[in-house]
Amino acid sequence: MGTAISLDGVEKSFGAVPALRNIALRVDEGELFGLIGADGAGKTTLIRILCTLLVADDGKAEVLGLDPVKEYRSIRSRIGYMPGTFSLYEDLSVEENLRFFATVFNTTVEENYELIRDIYSQLEPFRTRRAGKLSGGMKQKLALCCALVHRPDLLLLDEPTTGVDAVSRREFWEMLQRLKKQGITIVVSTPYMDEASLCDRVAFLQEGTLLAVDTPEGVTGLFTAPLFAVRAREKYRLLRELRGFEHALSAYAFGSSVHYADRRRSASAGEIRDHLEKRGLQDIVVEPVRPGIEDTFMALMKQGRGEGDD
Amino acid sequence: MKNRKGTASSFRGFVKKEFLHIFRDRRSAAILFGMPIIQLLLFGYAIRNEINEVKIAVSDLSHDSLTRAIKSKLLSSGTFVLAGEPESPAAIAPLFAEGEIDEAIIFEPGFGVRLERDRRAEIQVITDGSDPNVSRIITGYTTAAVLDYLRQSSFPPEGKRGVVAEPLMMFNPSLKSVYLFVPGLMAMILMLVSALMTSISITREKESGTMEVLLVSSLKPVQIILGKVVPYFILSFVNVVSIVAIASVVFGVPCRGSYLLLLMESLLFIMTALSLGIFISTMTNSQQVAMMISLGGLLLPTILLSGFIFPVESMPLPLQVISNIIPARWYLEIVRAIMLKGAGISILWQETLVLVVMTGVLVAASVRKFKERLQ
Amino acid sequence: MTESVTRGPIKGAVENLTNNVINAEGLTKVFGEFRAVDAISFSVGAGEVFGFLGANGAGKTTAIKMLTGLLAPSSGNASVAGFDVYTGAEDIKRNIGYMSQRFSLYDDLTPLENIRFFGGIYGLRRKEIKEKGRALIDTLGLASVADVRLKALPLGWKQKLAFSVAVMHEPRIVFLDEPTGGVDPLTRRRFWEMIYESAERGLTVFVTTHYMDEAEYCDRVSIMVDGRIAALDTPLELQRQFGVGSMEELFIRLARAGKGGRHEE
Numbered sequence: 001m002g003t004a005i006s007l008d009g010v011e012k013s014f015g016a017v018p019a020l021r022n023i024a025l026r027v028d029e030g031e032l033f034g035l036i037g038a039d040g041a042g043k044t045t046l047i048r049i050l051c052t053l054l055v056a057d058d059g060k061a062e063v064l065g066l067d068p069v070k071e072y073r074s075i076r077s078r079i080g081y082m083p084g085t086f087s088l089y090e091d092l093s094v095e096e097n098l099r100f101f102a103t104v105f106n107t108t109v110e111e112n113y114e115l116i117r118d119i120y121s122q123l124e125p126f127r128t129r130r131a132g133k134l135s136g137g138m139k140q141k142l143a144l145c146c147a148l149v150h151r152p153d154l155l156l157l158d159e160p161t162t163g164v165d166a167v168s169r170r171e172f173w174e175m176l177q178r179l180k181k182q183g184i185t186i187v188v189s190t191p192y193m194d195e196a197s198l199c200d201r202v203a204f205l206q207e208g209t210l211l212a213v214d215t216p217e218g219v220t221g222l223f224t225a226p227l228f229a230v231r232a233r234e235k236y237r238l239l240r241e242l243r244g245f246e247h248a249l250s251a252y253a254f255g256s257s258v259h260y261a262d263r264r265r266s267a268s269a270g271e272i273r274d275h276l277e278k279r280g281l282q283d284i285v286v287e288p289v290r291p292g293i294e295d296t297f298m299a300l301m302k303q304g305r306g307e308g309d310d
Numbered sequence: 311m312k313n314r315k316g317t318a319s320s321f322r323g324f325v326k327k328e329f330l331h332i333f334r335d336r337r338s339a340a341i342l343f344g345m346p347i348i349q350l351l352l353f354g355y356a357i358r359n360e361i362n363e364v365k366i367a368v369s370d371l372s373h374d375s376l377t378r379a380i381k382s383k384l385l386s387s388g389t390f391v392l393a394g395e396p397e398s399p400a401a402i403a404p405l406f407a408e409g410e411i412d413e414a415i416i417f418e419p420g421f422g423v424r425l426e427r428d429r430r431a432e433i434q435v436i437t438d439g440s441d442p443n444v445s446r447i448i449t450g451y452t453t454a455a456v457l458d459y460l461r462q463s464s465f466p467p468e469g470k471r472g473v474v475a476e477p478l479m480m481f482n483p484s485l486k487s488v489y490l491f492v493p494g495l496m497a498m499i500l501m502l503v504s505a506l507m508t509s510i511s512i513t514r515e516k517e518s519g520t521m522e523v524l525l526v527s528s529l530k531p532v533q534i535i536l537g538k539v540v541p542y543f544i545l546s547f548v549n550v551v552s553i554v555a556i557a558s559v560v561f562g563v564p565c566r567g568s569y570l571l572l573l574m575e576s577l578l579f580i581m582t583a584l585s586l587g588i589f590i591s592t593m594t595n596s597q598q599v600a601m602m603i604s605l606g607g608l609l610l611p612t613i614l615l616s617g618f619i620f621p622v623e624s625m626p627l628p629l630q631v632i633s634n635i636i637p638a639r640w641y642l643e644i645v646r647a648i649m650l651k652g653a654g655i656s657i658l659w660q661e662t663l664v665l666v667v668m669t670g671v672l673v674a675a676s677v678r679k680f681k682e683r684l685q
Numbered sequence: 686m687t688e689s690v691t692r693g694p695i696k697g698a699v700e701n702l703t704n705n706v707i708n709a710e711g712l713t714k715v716f717g718e719f720r721a722v723d724a725i726s727f728s729v730g731a732g733e734v735f736g737f738l739g740a741n742g743a744g745k746t747t748a749i750k751m752l753t754g755l756l757a758p759s760s761g762n763a764s765v766a767g768f769d770v771y772t773g774a775e776d777i778k779r780n781i782g783y784m785s786q787r788f789s790l791y792d793d794l795t796p797l798e799n800i801r802f803f804g805g806i807y808g809l810r811r812k813e814i815k816e817k818g819r820a821l822i823d824t825l826g827l828a829s830v831a832d833v834r835l836k837a838l839p840l841g842w843k844q845k846l847a848f849s850v851a852v853m854h855e856p857r858i859v860f861l862d863e864p865t866g867g868v869d870p871l872t873r874r875r876f877w878e879m880i881y882e883s884a885e886r887g888l889t890v891f892v893t894t895h896y897m898d899e900a901e902y903c904d905r906v907s908i909m910v911d912g913r914i915a916a917l918d919t920p921l922e923l924q925r926q927f928g929v930g931s932m933e934e935l936f937i938r939l940a941r942a943g944k945g946g947r948h949e950e
Binding site: 135 | 739740741742839840841863866867868869870871872874877878881882884885895896897898901902920921931932933936937940941
Binding site for chain 2: 048051052053054055072073076077079081082083084085086087088089090091092096099100101102103104105106146147
């Protein structure tokens with residue numbers, strides 16, 4: 001399998017503000033690769049460098065085996081790019097948008113209809129509706145169709161699921177999985193941790209620095225402290241009591257429970273329960289739990305920032 | 311990318327999309343097509359500078375056949391209405407004060423005799439100066455009418471007569487203001503449509519993020535720019551034709567020169583304005599800023615400094631200098647010369663050259679500044 | 686959460702009128718033929734953290750606009766902070782706080798200037814603004830950047846400040862419209878801890894979010910589908926009722942079952 005993207009020591013600053021520091025990563029052909037990070041982590045800058053809209057200050061970059069500075073034209077005609085804002089013409093209808101982007105890429109909707117049929121069929125009932133009148137989920141699908149209409153080899157998606165509801169997000173990821181089967185390499189950035197597990201490999205970005213690049217399973221392997229899911233009646237008190245525990249490494253709310261990490265390898269559930277009972281909490285449930293992507297990301301973030309315990 | 315035909319069709323698609331934007335957005339469609347007509351009618355009917363039913367008092371101290379003839383000539387035009395014939399000039403002031411009259415004319419004693427003998431005689435024209443603009447026009451009109459009569463009745467007055475005859479009147483003898491406004495209006499509307507609309511339509515794509523996608527497509531920057539320019543070029547041209555047509559049909563504004571030359575010069579000015587619009591859009595990423603620059607930096611000078619409303623010659627020197635870099639100033643001179651004087655390219659080549667150079671510089675600057683990447 | 690939280694019945698909770706900060710009964714908004722909000726009834730008790738979920742276009746935004754006095758309902762009744770949405774819109778506005786991801790603070794002003802400005806808007810006296818401003822800056826740890834323009838600050842700090850400013854005038858209820866979009870998980874949790882803390886002091890929190898794990902942080906959650914409330918209870922109870930393992934699963938099941946009027950909004 002070939003390499004779709006390779007970056008080595010890539011740096012980018014805007015004025016005095018560093019946006020990317022020493023980024024090195026490789027994306028294989030046919031891979032679904034996730035860039036995970038919060039707003040301001042550098043995801044958009046990285047994607048813009050990949051789609052040749054920005055030039056890195058330093059470092060080596062190759063996209064589809066081409067140089068993004070010298071051979072940007074060749075790259076541009078072979079990638080599909082979806083910017084952070086769904087860049088559609090809101091005053092044009094669904095169909096007009098798609099046809100326009102097809103002509104811009106010197107192709108027709110019919111020529112590559114196979115590729116987008118799946119997605120476009122959901123938009124078909126609203127063919128004549130103006131794009132501005134679509135819901136977030138629909139806009140997102142249309143923007144994806146527009147990015148795919150010329151059958152690119154590499155798809156670069158900048159936060160396609162931000163601000164979109166959970167149903168649309170799930171549908172969108174199902175579409176990406178199907179596109180991957182068609183052999184398209186996909187790089188997608190997202191602030192949602194739970195989406196990381198849907199990628200083949202992920203890169204964690206925080207303040208312009210890569211915290212980790214690995215498969216989702218590999219990433220969670222980086223979390224080594226014993227982790228427990230703890231429940232009790234008063235969650236906010238529970239959080240404070242767990243943080244107050246002398247062996248606490250961290251305690252964060254996770255859905256209906258609190259994830260508590262202990263400093264000691266030998267920590268046991270019974271011990272934690274005893275502590276909480278002593279502090280007067282009720283309905284306590286403590287069970288060991290496998291760390292997830294989000295646990296790992298937060299732990300890495302704190303390491304990266306050199307922060308102590310919360 | 312695949313073949314030449316492909317490139318042409320993607321360009322056509324682009325232009326088509328641009329037209330869709332224009333016609334979908336009611337406001338821009340209204341600006342494009344409503345504006346020229348409304349402005350023309352507004353300037354043509356409402357904001358008239360010309361004069362009607364001027365109440366006039368004539369104090370004839372000479373009472374000869376010539377003064378009577380001039381008087382009846384003045385009154386016969388319909389512009390002046392006789393509102394009194396005071397025996398002495400002293401009676402004139404109260405008439406002004408009471409608002410009975412707008413103008414008074416005094417013929418000096420022995421007017422006819424002196425004119426015969428000395429080829430020189432004096433008429434005093436007094437106007438109510440509280441509205442200087444109107445007074446100036448009335449004075450000019452009166453002077454013109456008197457001179458006109460004298461010329462016709464073989465009394466060519468020699469040399470300076472203490473009255474300044476504006477050369478303008480040679481070509482616009484009835485001082486019809488609409489004649490003057492039409493060229494100015496053409497400049498203003500072309501500037502608005504071409505510069506404002508293109509700069510807004512490009513910055514809108516930057517704001518919505520679609521420009522990013524266009525840049526990443528296989529379109530070349532030149533194609534993007536041309537795709538933006540062509541629709542407005544066509545629409546501006548339609549506007550020129552309709553303004554000239556309305557001006558001629560509704561207001562009877564003549565075009566003494568060649569229509570072809572007028573259209574060619576207008577196309578040139580449209581190019582200047584379009585290149586200004588593109589230049590503005592390379593300077594900013596926001597629609598709001600583009601609009602501010604276009605309105606404040608282009609439209610206002612076009613109205614105020616081009617000679618549209620205030621004659622360039624009567625501006626203070628610094629403003630006269632500034633007016634040289636305003637494209638509308640040159641266009642205005644060209645259009646006025648063609649329409650009112652019937653001038654040809656042999657007379658107007660200098661003004662034309664100025665516009666050509668301006669366009670060239672702006673296009674070169676825009677192409678240099680247009681970025682194929684983001685900052 | 687505190688024991689005093691009102692767990693009112695789902696529909697027409699009238700018996701707890703004194704404790705309820707929001708009471709809605711058959712609240713409806715019709716745009717032309719489209720019933721954006723279709724007779725929703727629910728109540729929110731004092732000090733409750735109430736999650737208001739729904740797919741894009743399910744009617745959430747319209748409902749919030751009616752509850753905050755920005756939009757008059759077509760029919761039905763609702764009171765917020767003790768004031769009627771028809772007659773007391775102005776009183777409602779004075780007694781609620783509002784923060785959204787899209788609009789909250791002015792980016793070109795410093796934290797202190799923002800506090801002063803919004804304090805003035807909320808009708809605080811100058812002395813109060815000064816005291817609260819100083820206290821806010823201290824508790825948020827913004828002392829070192831009190832005079833830096835907001836746009837230079839990390840998003841997480843801005844959001845905390847926005848929340849603090851939204852509750853500066855001590856409203857009885859605060860509406861949070863997707864307050865944590867785009868923030869890293871650490872900051873998101875710290876933000877929620879602020880919410881908990883405020884709720885413990887008796888503030889009612891009405892929050893919308895796209896993060897389903899955040900739905901589980903709420904005392905009670907309602908899920909809107911096609912303008913109606915399709916489910917309303919504590920997260921645990923809802924998952925038990927519908928036999929699902931997570932809020933996300935429940936949300937997707939309910940939203941997909943809807944006829945999908947998800948193309949407005």
